[in-house]
Amino acid sequence: MPILEARNLTKTFRRPDKASGFKGAVKHLVQRKYKNYTAVDGIDLSIEAGESVAYVGPNGAGKSTTVKLLTGILRPSEGTVRVMGRDPHVERIPNAHDIGVLFGQRTQLWWDLPVEESLKLLKHMYGVSDADYKARLARFDDLLDLGEFMPALARTLSLGQRMRADLACALIHAPKMVYLDEPTIGLDISVKDRLRAFLRELVDDGTTLLLTSHDLADIEEVCERIVVIDKGAIAYDGPIQQLKAHYITTKAVNLFLEGPADVPALAEKFPEYAWAAGEAPSEVVVTYESNRFTTAEVLGGLTAQLAPRDLSLSEPSIEDVIRRLYAGELTK
Amino acid sequence: MSNAFAVDRAFAVIAFKRRLAYKAQWLVALVLGGGAMLVSMAMWRELLSGGALSGYDWDAMRAYVIIGFITATMVFGAADWHIADRILDGHVAIDLTKPVDFQRARAAEYVGSMFSTVPTVALGVLGAWILFDPPGPASATAGVLTAVSLVLVFPLAFGLTYLTVLVCFWTKRYLGVMWLREALLAFFSGMMIPLAFMPSWLQAVAWALPFPHFTTTPSAIYLGHVDTAGALGLLAAEAAWAAGMWFGARIVFNHAVRKVTVHGG
Numbered sequence: 014m015p016i017l018e019a020r021n022l023t024k025t026f027r028r029p030d031k032a033s034g035f036k037g038a039v040k041h042l043v044q045r046k047y048k049n050y051t052a053v054d055g056i057d058l059s060i061e062a063g064e065s066v067a068y069v070g071p072n073g074a075g076k077s078t079t080v081k082l083l084t085g086i087l088r089p090s091e092g093t094v095r096v097m098g099r100d101p102h103v104e105r106i107p108n109a110h111d112i113g114v115l116f117g118q119r120t121q122l123w124w125d126l127p128v129e130e131s132l133k134l135l136k137h138m139y140g141v142s143d144a145d146y147k148a149r150l151a152r153f154d155d156l157l158d159l160g161e162f163m164p165a166l167a168r169t170l171s172l173g174q175r176m177r178a179d180l181a182c183a184l185i186h187a188p189k190m191v192y193l194d195e196p197t198i199g200l201d202i203s204v205k206d207r208l209r210a211f212l213r214e215l216v217d218d219g220t221t222l223l224l225t226s227h228d229l230a231d232i233e234e235v236c237e238r239i240v241v242i243d244k245g246a247i248a249y250d251g252p253i254q255q256l257k258a259h260y261i262t263t264k265a266v267n268l269f270l271e272g273p274a275d276v277p278a279l280a281e282k283f284p285e286y287a288w289a290a291g292e293a294p295s296e297v298v299v300t301y302e303s304n305r306f307t308t309a310e311v312l313g314g315l316t317a318q319l320a321p322r323d324l325s326l327s328e329p330s331i332e333d334v335i336r337r338l339y340a341g342e343l344t345k
Numbered sequence: 346m347s348n349a350f351a352v353d354r355a356f357a358v359i360a361f362k363r364r365l366a367y368k369a370q371w372l373v374a375l376v377l378g379g380g381a382m383l384v385s386m387a388m389w390r391e392l393l394s395g396g397a398l399s400g401y402d403w404d405a406m407r408a409y410v411i412i413g414f415i416t417a418t419m420v421f422g423a424a425d426w427h428i429a430d431r432i433l434d435g436h437v438a439i440d441l442t443k444p445v446d447f448q449r450a451r452a453a454e455y456v457g458s459m460f461s462t463v464p465t466v467a468l469g470v471l472g473a474w475i476l477f478d479p480p481g482p483a484s485a486t487a488g489v490l491t492a493v494s495l496v497l498v499f500p501l502a503f504g505l506t507y508l509t510v511l512v513c514f515w516t517k518r519y520l521g522v523m524w525l526r527e528a529l530l531a532f533f534s535g536m537m538i539p540l541a542f543m544p545s546w547l548q549a550v551a552w553a554l555p556f557p558h559f560t561t562t563p564s565a566i567y568l569g570h571v572d573t574a575g576a577l578g579l580l581a582a583e584a585a586w587a588a589g590m591w592f593g594a595r596i597v598f599n600h601a602v603r604k605v606t607v608h609g610g
């Protein structure tokens with residue numbers, strides 16, 4: 014049985030429909046008009062216990078609204094959600110006991126108190142025993158270096174510290190299902206690396222994870238499955254490796270030749286590959302279809318005939334695939 | 346203490362500590378509240394110099410003004426903006442992911458923040474007692490019942506404040522709602538002038554509302570304007586308002602929570 018199941022999940026908001034400017038404002042005052050806006054449009058989603066799922070989409074696609082529907086904050090306009098067998102909106106409190114939520118753009122720390130006060134309050138809220146609380150804090154300290162800023166007022170923390178503290182708040186009760194909405198937003202690369210390592214460990218421990226992020230490195234490093242949402246509907250749902258295998262059908266090699274690269278001549282000589290000039294005069298980019306040629310074949314042939322002084326392989330990019338999914342160039 | 350009450354206590358303590366974080370606030374409350382009390386005393390001393398008015402002589406009025414100072418400091422010093430801000434800026438979304446009853450958690454926070462006014466109240470009352478030497482309660486029973494009435498101000502103030510804060514789900518603004526509540530409270534509670542000075546029809550309007558229990562009820566009991574049976578009746582009405590607003594707020598919240606439209610992250 015899935016730990017989370019959504020069927021035909023739909024959320025429609027009513028927005029004021031008013032013209033711009035003073036005239037529009039006055040007109041709206043006497044004659045109010047509204048338009049319905051569907052943020053989430055009939056989503057079907059099923060997540061098994063222990064899965065790590067990336068939930069991605071462009072700005073305004075409906076990611077955060079979906080998370081709010083799944084966590085019980087919002088009531089669906091249509092459709093159903095079951096998390097561990099419960100309707101998260103109707104059975105909000107029992108559901109909240111078993112989930113952990115982090116909204117990267119909203120802190121759950123008490124702004125004018127030390128971090129440890131917020132964590133202590135959460136300990137009481139979730140009924141965490143003293144022993145578990147100490148053990149979990151020690152673990153968070155190991156992985157997230159919490160200790161250094163536990164006595165600091167939340168409002169004095171850097172963004173990276175704040176996010177690490179918020180992550181500890183979301184996980185202090187060892188939830189079975191964790192929703193992380195853009196947990197690495199605005200963080201520098203070293204803090205991102207630390208958070209990703211922590212999330213990988215969390216997944217390895219069997220926690221079910223739903224992660225939304227615009228940073229595709231978060232997704233590739235932490236998740237096995239990806240759900241792409243666009244305009245409120247699911248555009249792709251499947252394993253990340255399958256997405257890559259299905260849509261990433263070309264690979265590229267950058268060759269650095271001894272002299273200037275004559276691209277037209279090379280294209281004529283090796284018509285089975287696509288050729289393009291690189292950034293340097295001696296650099297050339299060779300693109301080949303990965304289902305027709307192996308990398309060894311390509312490299313073997315080209316190095317034997319062109320004797321490049323150096324070469325580099327371009328890793329397949331999920332970013333490009335997702336960009337094309339957003340643009341509607343690819344279909345499910 | 347059971348876990349359920351431990352959570353309430355934790356919320357109350359954290360709200361109290363948040364108030365401790367802004368120490369100047371206490372001083373401001375003491376200066377403003379104490380100042381208002383002094384101005385009020387001076388005004389009533391002058392007005393009552395010719396004798397009692399509407400059943401209040403200078404002795405009774407001294408006690409009345411001090412009781413008004415106590416209730417006003419408790420009610421106006423509590424953390425209503427913290428609740429309103431969370432609704433207005435969308436942090437209510439975070440609150441709804443926590444395994445606690447939203448109303449009960451806010452009540453604990455509110456009461457915790459009201460307790461933070463106790464030092465201001467204690468200092469203000471001590472100063473007023475030294476300066477004005479007001480009369481004691483009409484009887485020992487009246488003293489006890491006055492204390493009960495003041496304790497009931499805690500849930501009563503929360504109910505009134507929480508109900509008005511919930512209006513933010515619809516209005517998306519709080520300032521106007523707060524001003525309206527505070528104006529009605531100051532006028533109909535008797536904090537501004539005792540209800541006895543108002544025409545009888547206005548007094549009837551006031552007594553149909555919860556506001557008189559914030560000042561008129563404790564002072565009427567303290568001064569012996571009502572006998573023990575009357576005092577118990579007033580306390581029952583005060584408790585009924587507190588309970589009614591508590592359960593009414595539950596209904597309002599169940600509707601309000603459907604209005605949550607936190608867009609984006």
